[in-house]
Amino acid sequence: MTSVPLITARDLAAVVRTPGGEPLLEPVTVAAPGPGELLVRILASGVCHTDLVAIDGGTGYPLPAVFGHEGAGVVEAVGTGVDRVRVGDRVVLGFDSCGACRACRDGHPSSCARFADLNNAPVRDALSIADSGEALTTGWMSQSSWATRVIARESNAVVIADDVPPSIAAPLGCGVLTGAGTVFNVLRPGADDGLLVIGAGAVGLAAVMAAAVAGCRDILVSDPVPARRALALELGATAAVAPDDLAGLLRTTGQMRYVLDTVGTQPAMDAAMAALGPRGVCATVALRPGANRLSIAQGRLLWGRTLTGVIEGDAVLDRDITRLLALWRAGRFPVERLVAEYDFDDIGRAVADARAGRAVKAVLVRRDATDATDASLREPLAPATEAVAGEASDPLRTLRDRSLSDAALAELWRSLPPVRTDELRGFWRGWAVTTGHRAERLLDRMRWVGKRFRADDDVDPIVCRGADGGLVADTGFSKGGASLWRIERDGVVTAAMVYDALPIVDSFTRLSADAVLGVMGGRDTRDDGREFYFVLERDETPPA
Known part of the structure; x- marks a missing residue:
């Protein structure tokens, strides 16, 4: 230099x-x-x-x-x-x-x-x-x-x-990236999982917001400061207690699948390991001076529990900061x-x-x-605008208007919770969000109706309206079937449908319990640089 x-x-x-x-x-x-x-x-x-x-x-x-x-x-x-x-x-x-x-x-x-x-x-x-x-x-x-x-x-x-x-x-x-990144990149909780966050500073509260985005069932927070516990509840925690009350809360909720320790003291580690259920994962991100030696009862680890250290949320800067800004714009972070x-x-x-x-x-x-x-x-910092918050509260309605730009669609997709493969079981009706795309024109010609997911390895990727009005699985274009995997796209690890014989991958994030936003990826799937977005909505009683 x-x-x-x-x-x-x-x-x-x-x-x-x-x-x-x-x-x-x-x-x-x-x-x-x-x-x-x-x-x-x-x-x-x-x-x-x-x-x-x-x-x-x-x-x-x-x-x-x-x-x-x-x-x-x-x-x-x-x-x-x-x-x-x-x-x-x-x-x-x-x-x-x-x-x-x-x-x-x-x-x-x-x-x-x-x-x-x-x-x-x-x-x-x-x-x-x-x-x-x-x-x-x-x-x-x-x-x-x-x-x-x-x-x-x-x-x-x-x-x-x-x-x-x-x-x-x-x-x-750093701070927000560490908390959110540890949830998104390391723990990766799902909708049925519980997460305990020990310490409600910037790192811990960022983790709470990330867990809310992921749709965790239980988001518990332990912190000695009442104001921070109150803020945690406002940001998505389902319960927030003082450290002395944590054991009592866990008797009600049961042990957690995931724990995040942001404190790094012996009492915090004892609480973390006691809260962790069998085969659970505890991530610790705290930095304290010196070696900061901690002791752990080895017997707790024998039940398949994992303790892992995390630096900077295991983040990839460009990918994860871009995702966090997408979540912020959507009013979800x-x-x-x-x-x-x-x-x-x-x-x-x-x-x-x-x-x-x-x-x-x-x-x-x-x-x-x-x-x-x-x-x-x-000018002092102002909170997110009401317009953004309004869109975030009903994104499905916004998608039906087809008024979002391609960049806004990409941000919305990244801002939504991931989907598990088992959540896609059944028949789903589909409709195009990206208008004027060649994929939309192709699906219209095929009289596309939706997709059917019987199991992770048994998928009808293109279900169309047949000549007699009934639903048929098209195997001409798809050249077979498809399967479901968990794949990372734009920093989101989520359910994706991979065609058996085509270089196409459809990745999904959750709009609601009965609607997902899909984006088509793979070789030659862009049309003049534009990606194809579509919505699938669950249909419990599809016509024969």
């Missing part, structure tokens, strides 16, 4: 000089971006528990340092070799990964072999004190976003739409309910409130925008 200064002392960074010390704003000089790097003007940055652990010396990060790793901003310059991100793009900054190791190639970049090197190794030539030239330790989670401008990498930046409020975008870089905004120059109070639990997710916001495109930053 070059040390040639690009920005002058107009920039500020929150510098921590002593363990446990308060971050104080100091004028800094920012270096130019090197190969593969970005210069990002920060518009908002979250305060995460991991930042607090690092400030207190729990990670050994050398001081003086600049922390912050939930940055959102505007790209102002790019280094050589950058081709995916452009100047002027709005971005969310997350963790970095190499993209080349076995874990990255397998789709698990948060387990990257170079994670520590890319995210926690000190960088000393990106920010320096303006007057003295003193080098600051930066590169915290490949960003150190408690500054007005930072150096990040193209590999840890996700491009987002210009209209996403920075206060919404920033927490998606109200991140704004977690956020407390603070002016950037009030960072001391933001950190103090985060430590004391007065703020679920403290987010620093710059309201000193000087150009028209950033004028909206001067």
